[in-house]
Amino acid sequence: MARDRKTQALLPLRGKILNVLGAASSKLGSNQEISDLTQALGVGLGTRFNLDDLRYDKVIIMTDADVDGAHIASLLMTFFFTQMRPLIDYGHLYLACPPLxxxxxxxxxxxxxxxxxxxxxxxxxxxxxxxxxxxxFKGLGEMDAKDLKETTMDPSSRKLIRVSIDDQEPGETSNLVDQLMGKKPELRFQYIQENAKFADELDI
Missing domain, CATH: 3.30.1390 (Ribosomal Protein L30; Chain: A,)
Known part of the structure; x- marks a missing residue:
C-alpha cells in the first residue's frame, strides 16, 4: 500500500531518533536510525552531503498526530536542518498530515x-x-488500510506541508533550533515564558 517500486518507499524508524544537536560525530555514526536513514536517502551527512545523490524527490516525515508525534517530527527536522540542510533549502522535505x-x-x-x-x-x-x-486516532497504527491510504500514503489525496526556512534576520532559524533543541533547558524555559501567551491550545 505505501510502497511503489517505481516511485515510493517507506522506511520505518523505531521510537524517537537521536537529538543530534550537540551530539558527537561518533554518536551520530553509531546510531542505527540515522545510519538507516542516511543510507536510504543516499546523500551522506554533514560535510559529506551531496544533493545530487538524493534518491527521492520528496522526503516525507510521517508521525502520529499527537504531542509525541510532534516531538519525533521535531527531532527529525533538527536532524535534517543540521546534517542535510540542502534538503530543506531546495524544497525536498515535507511533513505528512495524518488526521486526528x-x-x-x-x-x-x-x-x-x-x-x-x-x-x-x-x-x-x-x-x-x-x-x-x-x-x-491515537496513532497511525490505529488506522485501517483505507484510512492510511487516503490520508497519508496516496499521492493523489494526502496532505503535505513543505518544510521551509524564512529567516527575517540571518541565523534566526539556527538560533531558534539551538534554543529549543539544544542542551540548555533555561533557553527553552525562556522561550516558553515569552511565547506562552500566543498559544490558544496545549496538548500535554
Missing part, C-alpha cells in the same frame, strides 16, 4: 486534522443519514 479524527455519517466519511475542523463538520453535518460517528 474520522467522522462518519451513513456512507459519508471525512477526516479532520484538529478539533476545530471536527467541530465545523459536526455543526454543518456530512450530508449522510443518521447520527455522526466520531473516531479519534
Amino acid at each position: 479524527f474520522r467522522l462518519t455519517q451513513g456512507s459519508e466519511r471525512v477526516y479532520c486534522l484538529d478539533e476545530t475542523e471536527r467541530d465545523t463538520w459536526l455543526e454543518n453535518g456530512l450530508g449522510g443519514r443518521g447520527k455522526i460517528d466520531v473516531s479519534r
Whole structure:
C-alpha cells in the first residue's frame, strides 16, 4: 500500500531518533536510525552531503498526530536542518498530515486534522443519514488500510506541508533550533515564558 517500486518507499524508524544537536560525530555514526536513514536517502551527512545523490524527490516525515508525534517530527527536522540542510533549502522535505479524527455519517466519511475542523463538520453535518460517528486516532497504527491510504500514503489525496526556512534576520532559524533543541533547558524555559501567551491550545 505505501510502497511503489517505481516511485515510493517507506522506511520505518523505531521510537524517537537521536537529538543530534550537540551530539558527537561518533554518536551520530553509531546510531542505527540515522545510519538507516542516511543510507536510504543516499546523500551522506554533514560535510559529506551531496544533493545530487538524493534518491527521492520528496522526503516525507510521517508521525502520529499527537504531542509525541510532534516531538519525533521535531527531532527529525533538527536532524535534517543540521546534517542535510540542502534538503530543506531546495524544497525536498515535507511533513505528512495524518488526521486526528474520522467522522462518519451513513456512507459519508471525512477526516479532520484538529478539533476545530471536527467541530465545523459536526455543526454543518456530512450530508449522510443518521447520527455522526466520531473516531479519534491515537496513532497511525490505529488506522485501517483505507484510512492510511487516503490520508497519508496516496499521492493523489494526502496532505503535505513543505518544510521551509524564512529567516527575517540571518541565523534566526539556527538560533531558534539551538534554543529549543539544544542542551540548555533555561533557553527553552525562556522561550516558553515569552511565547506562552500566543498559544490558544496545549496538548500535554
